[in-house]
Amino acid sequence: MRKELQKEKLKIENNENIHKSLEILSEYIKNYGEIKSFDFLHDIMKKSQPFVEELLELRKKINPNYDKDQARKRIAGNNFQFLVLYLLILNIEKGNLPENLIILKTKKHKIVDEYATIKVADETQKPDLDLIAFSEEEEKPIIIYSCKTSLRERAGQTYRWKLLVDITKHCPALVEKYKLEYPEKRKVLTGLITTNFYNEIMQPQQKGMLDFFDFSYVAKNIKVEPPIRNLSSIIKDLNEVLS
Incomplete structure (x- = not known):
């Protein structure tokens, strides 16, 4: 396994917030x-919540100014991203994914700057990024994932980006009107991964948004309907995309 993935795995294992x-x-x-096990990440996070609350309470006692509410949201979001990444790394170790696959938890990456940045007049638009998966083989696609515990979060940033990409491909008049520039040098695919804590994903307004993603996953062991898939499908999808 690549050194950067070994480093990511070790960093997750050393993170106190996610031990439980x-x-x-x-x-x-x-x-x-x-x-x-991807399909049980929702349950795992729920079961570990009492341990997180104990940590928050301990930190509050040490520092009375510690904001437990903000910390709780931050830990939940980070833990979900870490769990997805950790399982992907384990599947590389197990041989279920290509060993040359690079998967990172990051908000920014040079590969996004180079291949997934749309110029809108004097501004730029990029997809929301929590995890990125790619091969060093440039003919293979880049996959960008937004990992959300709630669809009230920034998932909309990615579907706006995808809409702009489609406009640059199919609507010359709008490209000229809004001064869009996107030289597609490498294919970029987008995925949404959610715990669906608030049972939002089946609501009509949310399902409409999902059509803008190439992949939409729920980390829950429930029966789903297209375009939503159980998160365990991510292994098959990555193998097909990168084959």
């Missing part, structure tokens, strides 16, 4: 394996 989630995840892996 990883402990619970290991039990699911024993019962369901590295692929199917």
Whole structure:
């Protein structure tokens, strides 16, 4: 496995906030394996919440000014992204994904600046980024994932970006009107991954938004309808895209 992935894995394992989630995840892996366990990330996060609350309370006692509400939201979002990344790394180790696949948790990356930036007059537009997956083979697509515990968050940034991409391909008049520039040098695919904590994903206004993503996943072991898929499908999809 590549050094950068070993580094990412070690960083996750050393993160105090996610210790309980990883402990619970290991039990699911024993019962369901590295692929199917993706569909239980919602349950794992719920089960680990009491441990997170204990950490928050301890930190509040040490620092009375500690904002537990803000910290709770931040930890939930980061833990979800870390769990998805951790399972993807385990699946690379297991041989379920190509060993040359690079997967990182990041908000910015030079590959996005180079291949996924749309110029809108004097401004730029980029997709929302939580995880990125790519191969060093430039003919292979880049996959950008937005990982959201709530669809009230910034998922809209990515579908606006995708709409602009489609405009640059199919609407010359709008390209000229809004001064759009997007020389597509490498294919970029987008994915939304959600825990669906608030049961939003089946609501009509949210389902309409999902059509703008190439992949839409829910980290929950429930029956879903297209375009939504269970998160365990991410392994098959990555293998097909990068084959």
